[in-house]
Amino acid sequence: MDPAIAQLVDISGSDAAMRAHADMVLERARWASQVFQRYDRDQTLKIAQAVAKVAFAKAGDYAQWAVKETGFGVAEHKKLKNELSSTPLVEFYEDRDFVNPRLDERTGIVEVPKPAGVIFALVPSTNPIATVYFKTLCALMTRNAVVMCPHPAARECCVDAALTLARAAEEAGAPEAVIQVVERPTIPLINEFMGSEKTDVILATGGTAMVRAAYSSSNPAIGVGPGNAPVLVDETADIAAAARHIADSKAFDNSVLCTNESVLITLESVAKTLKQELKKAGAHICSDDETKALRGYLFHERGFNVEAVGRDAVWIAEQAGFKVAKSVKVLVARIGLIGVGEDLSREKLCPVLAFYVASSVQQAVMQARSLLRFAGAGHSAAIHSTDMQTIMDYSAAVEAYRVVVNAPCSQGAAGFDTNLAPTFTIGTGFLGRSSIGENIGPQHLVNWTRIAWHKQSDHPASMLDIGALSHPGPLPKAPSDGVPGESRPKNAGGAARGKPADDLREQIRKIIVEELRAVLKD
Amino acid sequence: MSAEKLEVLEKSKAFWNPNKTQFWQDVGVDLVIDKREGYFLNDMDGRRLIDVHLNGGTYNLGHRNAELIEVLNAGAKRFDMGNHHFPALARTALAEALVGCTPAGMKYTIYGAGGAEATELAIKSARNATQKRKIVSVIKAYHGHSGLAVKTGDERFSKTFLSEDTEGEFIQVPFNDLQAMEDALKGRDAAAVIMETIPATYGFPMPHEGYLPSVKALCEKYDALYIADEVQTGLMRTGEMWGITKYGVTPDIMIIGKGITGGMYPISCCVVSERAGQWLKQDGFAHMSTAGGAELGCIVGLKVLEITQRPEVVSMVRYVADFIRAGLDDIQDLYPDFFIGIRQNGVVMGLEFNDPEGAKPVMRHLYENGVWAIFSTLDPSVLQFKPGILMTQGLSEDLLRRVEIAIGRAAAEVQGSGRRRAG
Structure with a gap:
C-alpha cells in the first residue's frame, strides 16, 4: 500500500x-x-x-x-x-x-x-x-x-x-x-x-x-512423486490401436502430464509393425545419430532440460539439431538399455518416447519393473495386450499403482479415458514416498469420526436411529448499530437471527422420524 | 498470591498509585501484567488472560505484534524521536499515508505524544480556525485528561483537580439528542462539536440512525467544526478503516491515537482539513511537542496502517464480529434476565447487564475464567467488550466459552444478591 x-x-x-x-x-x-x-x-x-x-x-x-x-x-x-x-x-x-x-x-x-x-x-x-x-x-x-x-x-x-x-x-x-x-x-x-x-x-x-x-x-x-511410465505392447495387442493411443497420449498437451508414457517396451516380433503404425500415427522414428543428439539436448548434468518441457516435437528436434516434418507429433528414440547409463529412460515431460525391444514377454515385464524402480515408482504404467495373464503378471510386477490397459496413459491414468477417478494429483503411495496410492480426490480431504457402541449393546440399525448434524448455514451478519440498514432492533432475540426456521425444520424432522419408526415397528 | 507479587503490589502502593492499586485488589482483580503476546496477557503469577480490553484498541493488532517489533527494531537502526522543529522523513511519510486513508478533505497531520494531546490540538485548531471558543461535547464523553480535553468530559475527572470549566466555554449535551445539540449550537458561538463516534467510557451507546450526520449538518448550519474522536473506533475496528465514515460523516478534524502505534511506541495524530489547519500556514511554531510525532512512532504507525488495510484483515474483522455476535446471542438466550443487551459495531461492543453495577461481577468472573475485559467507567452496567481484529477462530470460540461461564456465574450472584436486597 x-x-x-x-x-x-x-x-x-x-x-x-x-x-x-x-x-x-x-x-x-x-x-x-x-x-x-x-x-x-x-x-x-x-x-x-x-x-x-x-x-x-x-x-x-x-x-x-x-x-x-x-x-x-x-x-x-x-x-x-x-x-x-x-x-x-x-x-x-x-x-x-x-x-x-x-x-x-x-x-x-x-x-x-x-x-x-x-x-x-x-x-x-x-x-x-x-x-x-x-x-x-x-x-x-x-x-x-x-x-x-x-x-x-x-x-x-x-x-x-x-x-x-x-x-x-x-x-x-x-x-x-x-x-x-x-x-x-x-x-x-x-x-x-x-x-x-x-x-x-x-x-x-x-x-x-x-x-x-x-x-x-x-x-x-x-x-505425488514423479512419473516415468513404461508401456508394454505385446503380440496379442491391436498394434495399430496401441500405436495410435501411445502417439495421442504423448502428443496430448505435449506430454506435460506426469502420466505420459516414457519408455515403450515391445518384442522383436512386434517392433517393425509397431514402428510403422507409430509413424502413421504421427511419430518420427529417430536414427541413431538423431537419438544421440536428442539425448544430448534433453539431458544435462543436472538432469532434464526444463527448456524442453511441454514443447512440441518439431521444435525439440530443431533444438537437438535435426529436422522433421511439420506433421510430426512424437519423436521415438530407440534405446538399448534401461536404467543408469541411459538418460532417455528417465521421465520426459515432452513428446519424446524411448523405444526398447525385449526378447521375451518375461524380459519385457522385468524391464518395465526395473524402469519404475529406476525412476517414477508408485506412479503409472500402461500395457497394450489382450492376454489377461500377461496383464496380471505385468501389473503385479511393476511398481506402479495404476496400470492402464489398451488406452492412452496420459489421459487414462489421470482418469479421463478410463474409469479411474479423474484427478490432477496422482497418489504415488508408499512406493513413491507418498501417503496415498490412488488417484487423489475429495474423499482424501475428509476424516471421519467413528462412533462405536459396546459390542454387546444395541447399536443403531438404521439411519433413523441416529441423531442429526446441525447445519445452520452461513453465519448471520452482525448488526452495525446506528448504521442505516445495518442495525438490529434492540433485544430482537432469536427472531431476527433466523432461528425459528431452524428449530421448525428440526421439529419437522423429528416428527417424520417418529412416524417412520412407528410405521416400521408395525 | 506469590511473595514476589505481594511485594510488587506493596511497592506499587508505595511509589506509584496507592488508590488505584488497592481498587483492583478490592474488586477481585489481582492482576500484575507480566508477559504479553498476541491477545494474551500473563499475570506475574502465571494466570493467562485473553485480552478483550486492549487498552481501548491500543492492542488492536495484538500485544507485541511481531511485524511491529520488527519494524521498530529496524527503524531504531536509523531513527530516534527526531527533532520536532524540522521537516522529517518518517513524520512526513505517516502524514502522507494518513491523507491517503482518511476521508476526503483531510489535509495535514499534527502530531502529539498521546490521545489527550491530540484532543488539545483539535480544540486549539478549531478555535483558531473559527475564532470562537465554545466547545460542545456529549455528557459522559471522554477525550483525555489534559487541560482542554478534560473539560470536554465528565466532571468525575476534572473536579478532583479543580480543572472543570468555569467560563461556560465547554457545553455538554446528551448523546443522541439532536434538539439539545441544536440548542447548543444555534447561538453560532461554538468553535466545534467534539464526539467520540461511539462513546467508549460511557459503555458504547450506539448513535441512533442519522444522529451523527445530523450533528454534522448542524455544525455546517451554525459554522462549527466537527471533531471526530476516532481513538477507539478507527483502524478497522468497525470493519471499516474509520467508524465515522461508516456513519456517513466527513469530519473537519480527526483524533487518532492508541492503536495507531500498536502499543509499541506512542504517538497520536490530529488530522485536519485545510480550514481547520490554517494556523499551520500562519505560525507553525504555535504548538510544540518534543515527543509529538516521534519518528520511531511514525515508522510503527506506517506499518499499522499497512497491516490494517490488508484484505485479509478486512475479512477477519467481519468473521470475528459475526461469529462473536452469534455466540453472544446464544449466551443472551441463556441469561435473558441478566444479560439484556449487546451494543455492536464491528468489534466495538458493549455488553449490557440488568444491574447498575452489573459489569463489575462479570468482569471479575471473566478474570477468574481467563478473560480480561473492563467495565465502563461512566456506566458500570455495561462491559466494554473489545476483541482484536486479528482474533483467530480458535481463540474466539474459546473466548465465548469462557464468557458464557462468567456471565452465568455473575447472573447467579447478582440475581441472588438482588433477592437478598429485596428481602
Missing part, C-alpha cells in the same frame, strides 16, 4: 513479515473453513457446481493464457483438461456424500465427516489451471478452505483463475475467502506456509524438491 514505508524501513523480507503473511492468510482460511462446516450438502453442492460452471466457461481462455505464460503444452489440450477438471469432476463425485453422517449397518458404527480444514495447495507450472480447478473443487465439495500457491512460472494465470473461482464461490454463497491464492510466492514464503501449524494438509503437486519439502514440513502432506 505504502511506498513510503518501504523506502524508510523495509521489513518485507524478514522472518516476521513472512510468518505474519502466512499466518494471516491461513487464519482467514481457518475462519472460512469453520463457517463452511455449517453448510449442508445442498448448499455445498450448489457452490461446487456454480464454481465448476464458471471454471468450465473459462477453460479455453485460461488454457491459452497458461500456454502463453509458461510456454508449456498445447492450448486446445489444456482446454480439454481444464474442462474435465470442472463440471465433469463435480458430476463424478455428486453421489458421494461428504457432509452427512453415515452408518455401517453391519457394525453399527456411525461416521461423522470432519473436513481437513485449511488446505495448502501447490500448483505446478505444467498443469496450472487444471490443478487450480481440480484442487479448488475437491476442497469445495468437502467444505474445506484452500490456499492456492502457484508455481512462479504460471503465477499470473493461476492467480487470475483462483480469484475468478473465489468470486464465483462467494457469489454462490460460500464463506468469504474460502479460496485464496498466494499472489507472490517465493521459496521462503512457501516454506512458511508449509511449515505453519495453521496448515492442516498440503496437497503437493510439483517437482520432486517441492514435494519432498512438503513432506519435510512437519505437516500432513499428500504429495
Whole structure:
C-alpha cells in the first residue's frame, strides 16, 4: 500500500513479515473453513457446481493464457483438461456424500465427516489451471478452505483463475475467502506456509524438491512423486490401436502430464509393425545419430532440460539439431538399455518416447519393473495386450499403482479415458514416498469420526436411529448499530437471527422420524 | 498470591498509585501484567488472560505484534524521536499515508505524544480556525485528561483537580439528542462539536440512525467544526478503516491515537482539513511537542496502517464480529434476565447487564475464567467488550466459552444478591 514505508524501513523480507503473511492468510482460511462446516450438502453442492460452471466457461481462455505464460503444452489440450477438471469432476463425485453422517449397518458404527480444514495447495507450472480447478473443487465439495500457491512460472494465470473461482464461490454463497491464492510466492514464503501449524494438509503437486519439502514440513502432506511410465505392447495387442493411443497420449498437451508414457517396451516380433503404425500415427522414428543428439539436448548434468518441457516435437528436434516434418507429433528414440547409463529412460515431460525391444514377454515385464524402480515408482504404467495373464503378471510386477490397459496413459491414468477417478494429483503411495496410492480426490480431504457402541449393546440399525448434524448455514451478519440498514432492533432475540426456521425444520424432522419408526415397528 | 507479587503490589502502593492499586485488589482483580503476546496477557503469577480490553484498541493488532517489533527494531537502526522543529522523513511519510486513508478533505497531520494531546490540538485548531471558543461535547464523553480535553468530559475527572470549566466555554449535551445539540449550537458561538463516534467510557451507546450526520449538518448550519474522536473506533475496528465514515460523516478534524502505534511506541495524530489547519500556514511554531510525532512512532504507525488495510484483515474483522455476535446471542438466550443487551459495531461492543453495577461481577468472573475485559467507567452496567481484529477462530470460540461461564456465574450472584436486597 505504502511506498513510503518501504523506502524508510523495509521489513518485507524478514522472518516476521513472512510468518505474519502466512499466518494471516491461513487464519482467514481457518475462519472460512469453520463457517463452511455449517453448510449442508445442498448448499455445498450448489457452490461446487456454480464454481465448476464458471471454471468450465473459462477453460479455453485460461488454457491459452497458461500456454502463453509458461510456454508449456498445447492450448486446445489444456482446454480439454481444464474442462474435465470442472463440471465433469463435480458430476463424478455428486453421489458421494461428504457432509452427512453415515452408518455401517453391519457394525453399527456411525461416521461423522470432519473436513481437513485449511488446505495448502501447490500448483505446478505444467498443469496450472487444471490443478487450480481440480484442487479448488475437491476442497469445495468437502467444505474445506484452500490456499492456492502457484508455481512462479504460471503465477499470473493461476492467480487470475483462483480469484475468478473465489468470486464465483462467494457469489454462490460460500464463506468469504474460502479460496485464496498466494499472489507472490517465493521459496521462503512457501516454506512458511508449509511449515505453519495453521496448515492442516498440503496437497503437493510439483517437482520432486517441492514435494519432498512438503513432506519435510512437519505437516500432513499428500504429495505425488514423479512419473516415468513404461508401456508394454505385446503380440496379442491391436498394434495399430496401441500405436495410435501411445502417439495421442504423448502428443496430448505435449506430454506435460506426469502420466505420459516414457519408455515403450515391445518384442522383436512386434517392433517393425509397431514402428510403422507409430509413424502413421504421427511419430518420427529417430536414427541413431538423431537419438544421440536428442539425448544430448534433453539431458544435462543436472538432469532434464526444463527448456524442453511441454514443447512440441518439431521444435525439440530443431533444438537437438535435426529436422522433421511439420506433421510430426512424437519423436521415438530407440534405446538399448534401461536404467543408469541411459538418460532417455528417465521421465520426459515432452513428446519424446524411448523405444526398447525385449526378447521375451518375461524380459519385457522385468524391464518395465526395473524402469519404475529406476525412476517414477508408485506412479503409472500402461500395457497394450489382450492376454489377461500377461496383464496380471505385468501389473503385479511393476511398481506402479495404476496400470492402464489398451488406452492412452496420459489421459487414462489421470482418469479421463478410463474409469479411474479423474484427478490432477496422482497418489504415488508408499512406493513413491507418498501417503496415498490412488488417484487423489475429495474423499482424501475428509476424516471421519467413528462412533462405536459396546459390542454387546444395541447399536443403531438404521439411519433413523441416529441423531442429526446441525447445519445452520452461513453465519448471520452482525448488526452495525446506528448504521442505516445495518442495525438490529434492540433485544430482537432469536427472531431476527433466523432461528425459528431452524428449530421448525428440526421439529419437522423429528416428527417424520417418529412416524417412520412407528410405521416400521408395525 | 506469590511473595514476589505481594511485594510488587506493596511497592506499587508505595511509589506509584496507592488508590488505584488497592481498587483492583478490592474488586477481585489481582492482576500484575507480566508477559504479553498476541491477545494474551500473563499475570506475574502465571494466570493467562485473553485480552478483550486492549487498552481501548491500543492492542488492536495484538500485544507485541511481531511485524511491529520488527519494524521498530529496524527503524531504531536509523531513527530516534527526531527533532520536532524540522521537516522529517518518517513524520512526513505517516502524514502522507494518513491523507491517503482518511476521508476526503483531510489535509495535514499534527502530531502529539498521546490521545489527550491530540484532543488539545483539535480544540486549539478549531478555535483558531473559527475564532470562537465554545466547545460542545456529549455528557459522559471522554477525550483525555489534559487541560482542554478534560473539560470536554465528565466532571468525575476534572473536579478532583479543580480543572472543570468555569467560563461556560465547554457545553455538554446528551448523546443522541439532536434538539439539545441544536440548542447548543444555534447561538453560532461554538468553535466545534467534539464526539467520540461511539462513546467508549460511557459503555458504547450506539448513535441512533442519522444522529451523527445530523450533528454534522448542524455544525455546517451554525459554522462549527466537527471533531471526530476516532481513538477507539478507527483502524478497522468497525470493519471499516474509520467508524465515522461508516456513519456517513466527513469530519473537519480527526483524533487518532492508541492503536495507531500498536502499543509499541506512542504517538497520536490530529488530522485536519485545510480550514481547520490554517494556523499551520500562519505560525507553525504555535504548538510544540518534543515527543509529538516521534519518528520511531511514525515508522510503527506506517506499518499499522499497512497491516490494517490488508484484505485479509478486512475479512477477519467481519468473521470475528459475526461469529462473536452469534455466540453472544446464544449466551443472551441463556441469561435473558441478566444479560439484556449487546451494543455492536464491528468489534466495538458493549455488553449490557440488568444491574447498575452489573459489569463489575462479570468482569471479575471473566478474570477468574481467563478473560480480561473492563467495565465502563461512566456506566458500570455495561462491559466494554473489545476483541482484536486479528482474533483467530480458535481463540474466539474459546473466548465465548469462557464468557458464557462468567456471565452465568455473575447472573447467579447478582440475581441472588438482588433477592437478598429485596428481602
